[in-house]
Amino acid sequence: MQASSMRILATILLALAGALLCAVSALDYTTPFCTTAGCALFKGTSIAGLSLYWIGAAGFFLLAVLYSVGRRLPLLRRTADWCLAAALAFDAVLLGVLAVTVPCLICLVVAAVLGATALAAWPTGSRWRRVLIVWAMLFAASVAGLGRGAVSPVPITEVPSPALQLYVSPTCPECRTAVLRLLARTELLGQTAFYPIAKTAEDERRLLAMHASLQEGRPLAEILRALVADAAAPDVPASSADRLRIWVMSMCNKIAVLHAGSQTVPFLQASAAGMLQLLSPPVPAATGAVPGAPTLPMPAGQGFSLPGLMQTPAPPQGCGFAEQTPCD
Known part of the structure; x- marks a missing residue:
């Protein structure tokens, strides 16, 4: 033929x-x-x-x-x-x-x-x-x-239908402020999913320490405070599988933020219910319930954006993804 x-x-x-x-x-x-x-x-x-x-x-x-x-x-x-x-x-x-x-x-x-x-x-x-x-x-x-x-973003811990989704880099000053403000609002902590992104080698060490703390069953609030603490993270023995897991988590979260139209962290996504709660006054009984967490207000537009139902990038004072990109 x-x-x-x-x-x-x-x-x-x-x-x-x-x-x-x-x-x-x-x-x-x-x-x-x-x-x-x-x-x-x-x-x-x-x-x-x-x-x-x-x-x-x-x-x-x-x-x-x-x-x-x-x-x-x-x-x-x-x-x-x-x-x-x-x-x-x-x-x-x-x-x-x-x-x-x-x-x-x-x-x-x-x-x-x-x-x-x-x-x-x-x-x-x-x-x-x-x-x-x-x-x-x-x-x-x-x-x-x-x-x-x-590709789906990978949170620190799974939160079913989170009202707030916060993407942070451990050594980013604005990210630290955002995390501590949310820790101060303990009524929101259980409704918030945190997505870490490694920007530097120090970030990777902190994420490995975070993973070890999760394996030990420590409280999320304690893990988050250690993640964004001023002190350098200790060297934690980690297997190649753990390092690969951290790299995949960070890469998936970077892709999610980039796909949402931003190139900086912190980056916040909020549902309609989450935005209403975020803009509402703190619950008096909950404020200060986390030991060591500062009592700070969470006004709109300070440190990160409030995109509501739409996904909008964080303001320019955030930290870029690339290692050479400085934080303001």
Whole structure:
């Protein structure tokens, strides 16, 4: 069998596979396998009342028919190429939406099948490959978004549905102020998730000491005060696994802050309920309940931002991520 015949056969089989995948997705059979946020967001998307998945199934099936019949009729083969190019252009728009919003795993799998169909249909040197290059750039951007969505920040201790999320670097002066102010508000401590970021070697030592304290079962308030203390952290024996765990924690938290649009810490994210509690006066019985914690107010805009439902960067007086970036 000639190479061109093999190429057309591969194109037809890939198009049929794409039609089948779109059909089972339209019938919700792929929902359990689509774990990204975009799956739920784009599940009900339709054009003129038709689900995008059914439109995709029809488009793939049309391509399979056109390339099958086009083996004998050159005019239909050219029509098939134009239809495939149009499908790639339409999919490129959808990929652009995915790249700037949230990733959808099944959508990317369908897109990958479409791209493979185009690779099979158009040999190297074909003028149609230019369309494929543009599509591939947007596909890569969407896949990068999938990777970002798969990375979750790692807190010091798990807090179910935290009202406040505070990202800090142990040696950052503004971070120390933020942590101590939250320690002074003990009614908020149990609703706050703390996400550490290592900026220097001293930060890494403090995070390793923090990990050792967690293993010993010490109270969170005591661990946090030691984390941001003025004194240098002691050298704690740590295994390679512990050092890797700290590095992964710090990297995941850096990515989360960068994805939220900031490059400095401290960085605070607050739900609507968390913001209301943060802006409310301290509970008298709780203030000073933590031994050694200063009684300091938590006014808006001092030391870190109050983004509420939106995610906004901290003010410029925070500390940058890079080791050479000084703190103000």
